[in-house]
Structures are given as structure tokens and as C-alpha cells.
Amino acid sequence: MTTHDGEIIRRSLEQPAAFAELYDRHERVVFRYAARRLGASEADDIASETFLVAFTRRRDFTGSENARPWLLGIATTLMRQHARTEAKAWRGMLASDLARTDIDQIDAADARLDAKRLTRRLGKALARLPTGDRDTLLLHTFGDLDYEGISEALSIPVGTVRSRLNRVRRKLRAAIEPILNQEKEQSHGRNLAPAPSAD
Amino acid sequence: MDEISLLRRARTDIPERTPASVARGRAALFAQIEAETPYAPFAAVGDDTAFTPLPLRRRRRRTVAWTGFSALAAGALTVALVGGNLLGIGGWHGGADPAAADALNAAAIATLQATDPTLSAGQFLHVRNDAVYMTQAHLEEDVDAARVNGVVEDLNTVEAQYYLQREQLELFRPADRNDTWWRIQCRTSVAETFGPKSELAAKQNPTFTNGPIGHLIEMPGGRIKYESPEGEIKIGNPVGGFSVPGGASDDFTQLPLDPGALLTEIYRLTATKGTSPDGEALVWIADTLRGGAVPAEYRAAIYQAAALIPGVTITEEQATLNGTTGMAIGRDETNSTFRQEIIIDPATGQFIGERTVELEGYGPVAAGTVVAWTAVTTEIVDAAPTDVSSCNP
Numbered sequence: 001m002t003t004h005d006g007e008i009i010r011r012s013l014e015q016p017a018a019f020a021e022l023y024d025r026h027e028r029v030v031f032r033y034a035a036r037r038l039g040a041s042e043a044d045d046i047a048s049e050t051f052l053v054a055f056t057r058r059r060d061f062t063g064s065e066n067a068r069p070w071l072l073g074i075a076t077t078l079m080r081q082h083a084r085t086e087a088k089a090w091r092g093m094l095a096s097d098l099a100r101t102d103i104d105q106i107d108a109a110d111a112r113l114d115a116k117r118l119t120r121r122l123g124k125a126l127a128r129l130p131t132g133d134r135d136t137l138l139l140h141t142f143g144d145l146d147y148e149g150i151s152e153a154l155s156i157p158v159g160t161v162r163s164r165l166n167r168v169r170r171k172l173r174a175a176i177e178p179i180l181n182q183e184k185e186q187s188h189g190r191n192l193a194p195a196p197s198a199d
Numbered sequence: 200m201d202e203i204s205l206l207r208r209a210r211t212d213i214p215e216r217t218p219a220s221v222a223r224g225r226a227a228l229f230a231q232i233e234a235e236t237p238y239a240p241f242a243a244v245g246d247d248t249a250f251t252p253l254p255l256r257r258r259r260r261r262t263v264a265w266t267g268f269s270a271l272a273a274g275a276l277t278v279a280l281v282g283g284n285l286l287g288i289g290g291w292h293g294g295a296d297p298a299a300a301d302a303l304n305a306a307a308i309a310t311l312q313a314t315d316p317t318l319s320a321g322q323f324l325h326v327r328n329d330a331v332y333m334t335q336a337h338l339e340e341d342v343d344a345a346r347v348n349g350v351v352e353d354l355n356t357v358e359a360q361y362y363l364q365r366e367q368l369e370l371f372r373p374a375d376r377n378d379t380w381w382r383i384q385c386r387t388s389v390a391e392t393f394g395p396k397s398e399l400a401a402k403q404n405p406t407f408t409n410g411p412i413g414h415l416i417e418m419p420g421g422r423i424k425y426e427s428p429e430g431e432i433k434i435g436n437p438v439g440g441f442s443v444p445g446g447a448s449d450d451f452t453q454l455p456l457d458p459g460a461l462l463t464e465i466y467r468l469t470a471t472k473g474t475s476p477d478g479e480a481l482v483w484i485a486d487t488l489r490g491g492a493v494p495a496e497y498r499a500a501i502y503q504a505a506a507l508i509p510g511v512t513i514t515e516e517q518a519t520l521n522g523t524t525g526m527a528i529g530r531d532e533t534n535s536t537f538r539q540e541i542i543i544d545p546a547t548g549q550f551i552g553e554r555t556v557e558l559e560g561y562g563p564v565a566a567g568t569v570v571a572w573t574a575v576t577t578e579i580v581d582a583a584p585t586d587v588s589s590c591n592p
Contacts, residue, residue, distance in 0.1 A: 027221060031216045035213040173202050
């Protein structure tokens with residue numbers, strides 16, 4: 001039977017060495033989350049730092065079985081120091097940032113998307129998001145956290161998570177919809193929505 | 200396709216973290232764990248330890264500060280300043296107050312004149328640390344009173360209690376560093392309390408009464424073994440050496456012997472830590488000397504490097520630690536609230552110990568109080584320890 005994270009953290013209060021197990025369990029997830037936001041080189045430091053901070057703050061752990069939300073929350077807070085770097089990276093997001101391997105799996109109309117323009121608009125919209133909204137969104141998409149997990153990671157009520165995600169999705173949809181609609185127009189010969197002004 | 204699934208496809212081609220990077224991160228964590236381990240790695244687990252008292256002395260000052268992230272900004276500033284230092288250490292730098300520099304240089308010369316004891320096969324260098332340090336704790340009843348639905352939202356709102364605790368650590372270094380080292384960690388005890396609530400808080404600390412009076416720990420090649428919850432054995436950092444970014448080293452030959460070059464290296468090794476490069480360099484020096492296993496020529500170079508740190512002064516001519524008197528040399532840390540001091544005998548070069556003086560005060564602690572000290576004694580012994588009888592119950 002595997003000892004769950006909460007038990008390890010509790011044990012580490014008396015026996016600090018027990019905490020090392022948490023690193024082996026979660027460092028990869030923390031690294032990948034940070035790397036997708038900031039790039040691999042920055043993510044390396046963020047991942048290491050996250051566990052140092054987590055160790056010194058382990059008395060504050062209030063979760064139970066899974067420490068992932070808590071760790072990703074710490075990583076998120078650490079990354080705020082790099083908010084400008086991140087925003088810049090999003091603004092410069094390239095079509096190549098979207099995984100090519102997935103292209104085959106999406107439907108035919110989507111495959112004809114103007115990936116270049118789409119990613120540029122998506123990236124710009126992400127760069128413009130308020131920090132809290134972007135954190136919420138990316139904990140969901142890159143950290144694979146559900147509403148409760150995000151609530152725990154950011155110490156905000158679940159209702160706030162829900163409203164933030166709704167707001168963010170509206171914004172992103174507004175940013176990319178013109179491209180999607182344009183594609184549909186080309187596919188089906190009719191316009192489904194008025195074209196907003198170009199970005 | 201919606202915006203969420205589109206985003207999920209973004210940047211999925213992240214390279215795996217290299218094994219070396221993973222190991223570096225783990226080593227950094229181990230260093231932190233080791234720094235905060237006042238108990239044996241194999242100690243029995245107590246019952247409810249949710250509000251374990253917090254030692255206020257940072258044993259190996261590696262703690263990552265968590266103060267609304269201003270610490271990280273300070274880290275960036277530190278790096279910038281160190282960059283300047285690396286470019287020209289002699290110029291604007293200044294060095295220690297002349298009297299302190301004289302004392303440190305005299306200690307260095309005396310150290311070089313004395314030869315390190317040579318260990319024969321089977322012998323051990325026995326380094327003993329006697330330490331006393333301030334501890335912060337919360338009374339169980341105060342914590343219970345602060346619970347809302349069984350949870351304490353913010354422990355900072357609970358009145359803190361303070362007491363001094365005593366610690367005894369012994370390290371046995373074999374003649375051949377690759378052989379088995381031994382460590383004795385005695386159970387910590389109360390050294391001083393400040394009033395009835397402080398006394399009660401000390402009584403509630405289970406580490407003073409639980410478990411055996413000490414642990415005898417075997418360390419192959421001078422490395423701590425850790426046991427994961429699943430029973431897997433992991434090997435930690437070397438002991439008795441010095442800290443490096445993300446870990447520790449016991450290979451002193453990596454360090455330059457030229458004092459200026461050594462100080463530059465110390466600035467590099469401590470670049471992202473502490474509140475100022477000079478303050479952190481002195482902390483590194485105190486930590487390294489406290490290990491008690493620094494070869495004489497490096498001990499001399501370390502004293503001379505300390506003489507180059509700006510702001511270092513003689514803080515007390517006659518300072519007594521655990522019955523031994525020496526000269527206290529330290530540096531007021533303007534960015535923090537403590538002063539790190541080392542205590543040496545300039546005439547013989549002996550490192551007597553180190554201490555931390557609180558500059559602002561908190562709780563029962565007045566400004567100028569010694570809140571942590573470690574006395575270091577070394578001797579050669581003919582055999583490895585077989586029990587923990589040196590620990591006083």
C-alpha cells in the first residue's frame with residue numbers, strides 16, 4: 001500500500017527526511033507545469049525551489065491525500081516573479097508551440113485552421129490576462145487540476161475558480177473565434193458571426 | 200475544438216528534465232532536510248505533530264525565506280551585487296575593520312604553524328558540537344482555542360512562546376574518509392524557559408521526552424542514509440564539509456587557498472542565499488568551521504577570507520562559550536535582525552564556536568541577546584562509538 005502525501009508530510013514534521021519522497025513523486029509534474037509556462041531552463045529552478053519552499057512551509061499543508069495542488073500552488077506563486085517573461089513568451093507564441101502530433105486527431109475542419117494566426121491570437125490573449133486568471137486557467141490546462149484542486153492551490157473559494165475560468169474562457173474564445181469562424185466560412189461558404197476587427 | 204483543448208495542445212513537447220537536474224534538485228532538498236534535522240533520520244514517529252516547535256536557529260542557514268516573495272527579489276539583488284564582487288573584489292570592497300582583520304590574520308598564521316593531528320588507521324577525529332538555540336512554539340490550548348471547524352487558519356495569530364533548547368551532536372571522522380563515519384545525535388533538552396507559559400510550552404514538546412536519549416548513526420563514506428516511507432534507502436549529502444549550491448561537499452581541495460579567491464568563491468557558493476552577500480559569506484564561514492573537520496591550511500585561508508569581508512568587526516574581546524574564552528568577531532546584518540559571530544583564539548587559531556546575536560528583539564528576547572550558540576571541540580579517539588552514553592538524559 002502506498003503512503004499518501006498527507007501522511008508523508010505529517011511524518012516529515014517529526015522526521016524531515018520523509019519529505020524527500022514527495023520530491024520523487026511530484027518533481028516531474030511540477031517541472032512540466034513550470035516548463036510549459038516559462039520554458040525548461042527557468043522551470044528547473046522553479047521546480048527545485050518549489051520543494052524547498054514546500055519543505056519549509058510543510059506545517060501549513062492543509063490538504064489530505066494528494067499534495068499536487070499545494071505544490072503547483074507554490075510553483076505558481078514562485079513563477080509570479082517571472083510574470084513578464086511569461087507574458088513575453090505567450091505574446092511570441094508560435095504555431096510550432098502547438099503539438100503537431102495531435103493535428104491528425106482533430107477533425108478535418110480544424111485541421112485547416114490557420115494555425116499561425118490562431119496561436120498568435122491565443123498567445124496575445126493569454127499574455128493580456130490578469131495574473132490570477134491566467135494562473136487559474138493554466139493550473140487547469142497544464143496542471144490538470146480540477147476546480148477543487150485549483151481552489152486549494154491558490155487558496156481561493158471554488159466559486160471564484162469557477163467564475164474565473166468562465167471569464168477566461170469567454171476572453172479566449174472571443175480572441176480565437178474570428179479565426180475559427182473564418183475557417184468555417186471557407187469550409188461551408190457562410191459566415192456564422194460578424195468578423196471582429198483584426199487584432 | 201474549444202479554447203481549452205487548444206491550449207492543452209500548447210507546448211507539450213517539453214524536454215524531460217535531465218537526470219543531473221533532477222539530482223541537483225533532490226540534493227538541494229536533502230541539504231534543506233539535513234539543515235533542519237535535529238533528530239536522527241530513523242527516529243520513531245510521534246503522535247500528533249501538527250504543531251511541532253520551530254527551531255529559530257537555522258542550523259545550516261539554507262532556509263528559503265517565504266516573506267511574500269520579497270526574498271526572491273532580494274535574491275536577484277544579491278546576484279547582481281555578487282556579479283560586481285566577482286569583477287573586482289579589491290576595489291570598492293574594503294574588508295574588515297583593521298583590528299578584526301589583524302586578529303583573523305594572526306589566527307591564520309597560528310593555524311598554519313600548528314599541524315593538524317594525523318589520524319592512524321582505526322582512529323577517528325571526534326568533533327563535538329554543544330549548541331543552545333531559541334525555539335518558538337505554541338501552547339496546545341492556545342492552538343485549540345484558535346481552531347475554527349477544527350482547523351487553524353493562521354498559526355501566526357496564536358501567541359508564540361519561546362524557550363532555549365540544548366543540543367549535542369558528535370561526529371566521528373575516520374582516518375580514511377571513505378570508511379564509515381559515525382554520528383551521535385542526543386535527544387534535545389530544555390536549556391532555559393521564560394515564565395510559566397514558556398515552561399509549559401517546553402513541557403509540551405514531545406522531542407524532549409520521546410524516544411531514546413540519543414541515536415548512533417552509521418554514515419558510510421560520511422553520507423547520511425535516509426529511509427523513505429516505503430523503506431527505500433537513500434543517500435544524502437556528505438557531512439563535515441561545506442555547502443555548495445544545491446548540496447554539500449567535503450572536498451576542500453575544490454576551494455582556492457588564496458584568501459581573495461576564496462572569498463570570491465564563497466560569494467559564488469552563497470550567491471542566492473541570505474540577505475546580503477557579505478552576511479551570508481560569514482554565515483557560510485561559521486557553518487563550515489562548525490563542522491570541525493576543516494584542514495588547517497583551509498582554516499587559515501577561511502580566517503583570512505573573513506578578514507576581507509566589509510563590516511566585520513570585533514564584537515566582544517572576551518567572549519565565553521561553554522567555558523572557553525575567545526574573541527568574538529561578527530558583522531551586523533543591516534538587512535536582517537541578527538548578527539553572526541565566530542569565536543576564535545587569535546593566539547592559537549583555535550575555532551571555539553559561533554553564535555547569533557538578535558539585534559531587534561522579540562518575545563522575551565531583548566536586543567543584543569545571544570539567541571543561538573555552538574561550541575566546537577575536537578579530539579582524536581581510538582575507536583568508533585558503540586553507544587550513546589555520552590548523551591546526558
